[in-house]
Amino acid sequence: MVQPVQRPFLALFLRLLATGVLATLIMLVKYTSETGVAFAEILFWRQFPTVILILGWLALRGEIGRLRTRRLPVHARRAFLGLTGMCFTFGAPILLPLAESTTLGFTTPIFAVILSALLLREKVGPVRWLAVVLGFTGVIIIAQPGQSHIPPFGAFVGLGAGFMVALISIQVRDLGRTDESISIVFWFAALSSPFLLAALPFVISAHTPWQWFLLLSCGLLGCIGQLLLTASLRYGQVATVIVMDYTALVWATLYGWLVWDQLPPAATWLGAPAIIAAGAIIAWREHRLNQRTPPATASAGE
Template structure:
């Protein structure tokens, strides 16, 4: 990641309990949004149009908020290139994520999303050249065994393309989380979310002349709900990473399986099959082990840094 110049944003404060609560609220909002995305697709709305309204409504919502609470200067950034890269990755991630929820039952798509911490470990090795010990290596193996249990290759239980798309979405979530954590060092959550919408909305708008069409009031309500709830969820996700480390707050993401199961049952009369209940605990356990290990390593690095400072002061 490129180094960032000084920004007017205050440095992040480490408040782990607040970060966990914010992340829990974010997951509830995002889970609701994904259910609305699936419903909108069932009403015949094209993915590109769903993405346009999801991102397009974010811009006036944030502009209205900053004008009521201060000035547009709150959205100023010194890192436009970093935001542009985040916009590219975020758009790809959104395409994959929404597609996964459209193609698969909610619970299965959600469970595949839990592999994001596993991909984060792999990215730390590839991008950061970090050494991974036995704990995280075993967790990665356990997580992928859980994926195989749920997908049951060759059984026809899960659409292979849908599973591949969901895993691709999880990979992008891991990559984007690293970007957002970097941006949070210098940028406010409102700024990060606004510039993501500013970069991604025009891309989605390019497809509207080809896929856009008239809708009934119910469908318009679904699209409005996607934009509003999605914006709230994204702001909360970004804020959680400002007050807590990724490895700590990601534990709250597993609550999305509760929401996915509830919405799947209430709206589509679907309950996860036995394979999902067997594989999901493996993936969740893998994520928890990775989160625990990341937290342990983070504390050790802080202790080593403090000792180094003391020695330098002598």
């Protein structure tokens, strides 16, 4: 099987762009929900325009064949996990302030270490375990169980988002070995949209022109963000590109201040560096391990 060419600097740049686009999308999801649009409908309009946009673009270029895949069952599993992950990822900022929900999402590398140890039976050394402890210490500082402004269910959803992204990133990386980025994004949207469509009769309502603009903007940004995100995983290792995700905290803080006049409390400023440091340590350690591992072995073990 031919492996995609690794271009680490391009992967980092694509991930940086994806982070900015998706941070804007999450802000719009939160704002759109507050205008009265049902959550399930927001998710549908986040997904369905992607199908139309990609089909239209490829049809104009005569390249529909780029969507051909021999791994439809794998795409279906990715769609199920992706739809579940979207519920957590977009549910967290609706339940929590943007900065807090974004920071809890940074637990992805921490969960990736735990999953690799429990599911893949990978040997995890003391450096990464200490990083896991550091990361969850940051979570406790932010959540402040029993005395925080953060609702427990919101904290659970925020952590769930980090967990699901860890699962999905590994699967997208695997699909990127054989399928183009545009194909991975298309099949995710195409296979998940019917489930969201089935929910629409129970939640749909009349919308103002402004609400329609917000919904269609969510769809457009979601398509662009997913293409950039998937491309970054095609050209670079998960452990390498994931460090760019931390720039989302800058966007979240900025949007929280400009749109909701909210700034993170002291607990978030204390806990966030611990979570970010944990993720950075894990990413650095993964990078060092990949450098020491022969390519054939690394490919077999991923």
